[in-house]
Amino acid sequence: MPAPDPPPAPASEARLPAEPWNDPKATPLIKIRNVIKRFDGFVAVDDVWLDIYKGEFFSLLGPSGCGKTTLLRLLAGFEQPTSGTIEIDGVDMAGVPPHRRPVNMMFQSYALFPHMTVEQNVGFGLKQEHVPRREISRRVGEMLELVQLADLGRRRPHQLSGGQKQRVALARALIKRPKLLLLDEPLGALDRRLREQTQFELVNIQETLGLTFIIVTHDQDEAMTVSTRIAIMDRGRTVQVGTPGEIYEYPNSLYVAGFVGDVNVFEGRVVEAGKDHVTVRSPESGCDIYTDRGIDAVPGQEAYAAIRPEKIEIGKAPPADARFNCVTGRVFDIAYLGSLSTYHVRLATGEVVKVSAANRSRLVERPITWEDQVWLWWPPSASVVLLS
């Protein structure tokens, strides 16, 4: 595999037309430029630039308080940016109130109208546009069919379960076929099983209707599952924007690497850096780490090598070539997760490395167990070198 340069995404395979962000000729549906939002001196959104394209399922991912919900509310029009511009479908949204925007939102708490039935809730948006009554009832029927609530139309919100409320909220937000649907932690209140099922339904609905979704979430699994692209946010800024694969495989900082998935980090110094390789000497690991992905660094510079636990091999004998990317230590803990086991290995330097391996043989056979001396090794493509 040829080594790609960091800024443009890996261009090894032929690009699918479904990735407009790699097409310089594509016009984004949403252009967020230099947007800053301050509340009483506190900066909630700090200089965000984003292009989001038609048909995307775009996630804003970050811990609570990172500004993702504020960004969503700026798009919906509930807040006005302190500075910067937001364009939706070529129209500058400055000063446009929420009820005149081609945007609908699904609220975290669902915000169903308690004094209306499910049908009235779902039809509310059409009624505001003075759509004829028969047309409304036909489209409400279709929408309830789509979210599998056809027989609950006459109920009131307090007679529904959490999952049903969530579907009503979705149907209500979708019925106007908005150019852009904003979802604020839409699955936050559901239990795990229902969540996973609903994630796939959301993606199906989004693809069927050909809409553009922006979802706010703090759940990295959810973002990975549903998104075309993810923006990782931290303290009001976007730290990295990319496809789930790019974010996971090529994080641009320790923050992103640690936020999405599990990672082992070795601190060290760059020994040698080239266009297609980097070598990092790390006293913590006790070995040199060689990566086949080049970065812009000079020898002697401080750097971090990040390696995902599932990319590390574990064995009781050393590998044939142990000059680099190989460490040894003792197993001091094993987390058995059914399909996987995670081994915690303590190196001679005291550093703990996590390795996860599929449980191909049964647990009772215990090929590797507590206090075993083990060797860990990984290929040059398994690690990335980060400078911050």
Added chain:
Amino acid sequence: MKSGFTPATVLALTCGFAFLYLPILLLVAFSFNESRLVTVWGGFSLKWYGEMLRNRQLMDAAWVTVRIGLVSASLALVLGTLAGVTLARFTRFPGRTVFSGLVFAPLVMPEVITGLSLLLLFVSLGWARGFWTVAVAHTTFASAYVAVIVQSRLLTFDIILEEAAMDLGASPLKTFFVITLPVIAPALISGWLLAFTLSLDDLVIASFTTGPGATTLPMRIYSQVRLGVTPEINAVSTVLIGFVTLGVITATLIQKRRFAEGQKRKA
């Protein structure tokens, strides 16, 4: 928490209720008294209720009182709601503290002062005193009660509902009428009932601001009582107590049912 009745709590409860309600019960009981003498029991009779209905002056006063109640409660509902919404929604504007103080001042202002100042106002404006001056006077203090109720209801109202309506294309004004008002309707109804009841009860402010042909029931009762308590007055008072109790109970039930529904929704 365990809620058991011990002899001590039963005694305390009895004394408390007796203190509060025994005088009223006596009045109700004596309204069914056969005898003309108010304090001597002469057997059960409904004759004073008949007398009451035949008493033109009392009936006129009752009718005036009901009309004043309807007008002032309705005006107070509109004004009080506007004030309540302003106080709950606009948490920062110049003069907010003063505004809130002014809105709630009638709650603590001695009635004599309210009545006197309104009288002075009406005189200096040259308004002929009568039905409308009493109605306006009642509106001023009842608005404060409505404002308190509406404001406290709106503080628990989820503003996200309004955002959702606007997001779906409803203008802010339309949102207020189709979302906010229906959701807080129970508070509005109980505010109206409270205002109506207050107007029905009022003697002091009405005495200051009334004029010829607009004597309210409490005023009529008061002036008759000065000539001596008749069982007829007991009968009127019993009916009045009945109406007020009904109003207060209805207002409470409406609020309670709403609360229960809210609880269910959360569950």
